[in-house]
Amino acid sequence: MKTRGTSLNPTNRYQPIVTDRSEDDGWYQDPPDQLCPDSMATEVTDEQVRTIISRNQSPDVPFDQSINPYRGCEHACVYCFARPTHAYWDMSPGLDFETRLIAKPGAARQLRRELDKPGYRPSPIALGINTDAYQPVERERRISREILEVLLEYRHPVSVITKGALVLRDLDLLSELARQGLCSVAVSLTTLDNQLKRIMEPRTAAPATRLKILRELSAAGVPTSIIMGPVIPFINDHELEHILEAAAEAGALRASWVMLRLPLELDKLFQDWLQRHFPQRADHVMNRIRDLRGGKSYDSEFGKRMTGTGPYADLIRQRFNRKAKALGLRGERGTEPLRTDLFRRPAGDQLGLF
Structure with a gap:
C-alpha cells in the first residue's frame, strides 16, 4: 500500500468470525483493476x-491525564503500540487503524465541562498519546487547536507529544502557554534516515522537519524534548548518539527513549513489515526482541514493558545516558515541570464579581 505502514488488515481479537484471505481465488485480475487498489483513502467518522480526559496510574509514564482528539492515526507508523486499541471499535489494528479514523469534534466543549467540575484538581494533561494530535486530519478538523485554546483560557498545563509538522501552526498558543510555564513539547525522533522514515513512518514529518520543529519551538521559548521511541534492535539503534546530537543542536532540553513494544496484533504486523523490508535481518531482530522480553515478543509488566531487560537493554541505557549527559540533555524519563497554581475557571471568576 503506497504511503501506508502496512497492507495487512488482520481480524481483530474480538471478532467471532475470521475471514481467510491468504488463498488466491482468481477474483482479482492482472493487471489489477480498481477492486484491488495499491492505496486507500482515509475515512473519518x-x-x-x-468524557475527554483519560486517566492512568501507570508508573511507566510521567503523566496521569491525557487527551486524544482522534482514534486511529494516519501517520501509519508500523510499530505504533496504539494499533491494538482499534479493535475496541470493531476495526482492524492493521490498515483500518491508518485509514478509518474517528474524530472527536466536541472535545473542546467537553473539556470545558470537565474542567468546570468543582472537584477537578489540575495536573498536566498530555495531548496526543494514543494517537498523534497533529496527524494530517488535524489540518482541517482543528480539534487539537480548540483544545489548546481552552487550556490557555483556563491556564491549565499541557504537554504535547508529536511527530507532525502541523504543531508549528499553533505556535502562537504554545508560546503563550510556555510563557506562563504551562507547556512543553516532545518530538518523537526515531531516525535521521529519510529512507527508513519513509517505510517505517510513511506520513510523518521528515527527520529534518522534526529538527526544524525543535528549533522553531525553542526559539519561541517553548521547552522541547525528544523521545527516541521506539529503539528497534538492528534497525535504528545504531543512530542513537547521532539522534541525540542533532536534537541537542536543535535546542532540545530533554531526551528519553522507549524500547520497541509488540502487544497483541502488533506482533504479526511488525513481523510482516520486517520480512518485507529487512528479510535478511528479520530473524536476528526478533531474536533480540525476545531476549529483551524473557523469550516472548512482548511483556506487559510495569517497569519492564518500556525498556525490556537483559544485557541489550542495559547497553542501550548506558549509551543513551552517557551521550545525553555529555550533551547536557536532561531526562531519562523526566518531563519539564509545569505550573498548576495558575489554574482558573473563567466563568467562576466572572460570577465571583457579583
Whole structure:
C-alpha cells in the first residue's frame, strides 16, 4: 500500500468470525483493476464524546491525564503500540487503524465541562498519546487547536507529544502557554534516515522537519524534548548518539527513549513489515526482541514493558545516558515541570464579581 505502514488488515481479537484471505481465488485480475487498489483513502467518522480526559496510574509514564482528539492515526507508523486499541471499535489494528479514523469534534466543549467540575484538581494533561494530535486530519478538523485554546483560557498545563509538522501552526498558543510555564513539547525522533522514515513512518514529518520543529519551538521559548521511541534492535539503534546530537543542536532540553513494544496484533504486523523490508535481518531482530522480553515478543509488566531487560537493554541505557549527559540533555524519563497554581475557571471568576 503506497504511503501506508502496512497492507495487512488482520481480524481483530474480538471478532467471532475470521475471514481467510491468504488463498488466491482468481477474483482479482492482472493487471489489477480498481477492486484491488495499491492505496486507500482515509475515512473519518465523528464521535460525540461523554468524557475527554483519560486517566492512568501507570508508573511507566510521567503523566496521569491525557487527551486524544482522534482514534486511529494516519501517520501509519508500523510499530505504533496504539494499533491494538482499534479493535475496541470493531476495526482492524492493521490498515483500518491508518485509514478509518474517528474524530472527536466536541472535545473542546467537553473539556470545558470537565474542567468546570468543582472537584477537578489540575495536573498536566498530555495531548496526543494514543494517537498523534497533529496527524494530517488535524489540518482541517482543528480539534487539537480548540483544545489548546481552552487550556490557555483556563491556564491549565499541557504537554504535547508529536511527530507532525502541523504543531508549528499553533505556535502562537504554545508560546503563550510556555510563557506562563504551562507547556512543553516532545518530538518523537526515531531516525535521521529519510529512507527508513519513509517505510517505517510513511506520513510523518521528515527527520529534518522534526529538527526544524525543535528549533522553531525553542526559539519561541517553548521547552522541547525528544523521545527516541521506539529503539528497534538492528534497525535504528545504531543512530542513537547521532539522534541525540542533532536534537541537542536543535535546542532540545530533554531526551528519553522507549524500547520497541509488540502487544497483541502488533506482533504479526511488525513481523510482516520486517520480512518485507529487512528479510535478511528479520530473524536476528526478533531474536533480540525476545531476549529483551524473557523469550516472548512482548511483556506487559510495569517497569519492564518500556525498556525490556537483559544485557541489550542495559547497553542501550548506558549509551543513551552517557551521550545525553555529555550533551547536557536532561531526562531519562523526566518531563519539564509545569505550573498548576495558575489554574482558573473563567466563568467562576466572572460570577465571583457579583
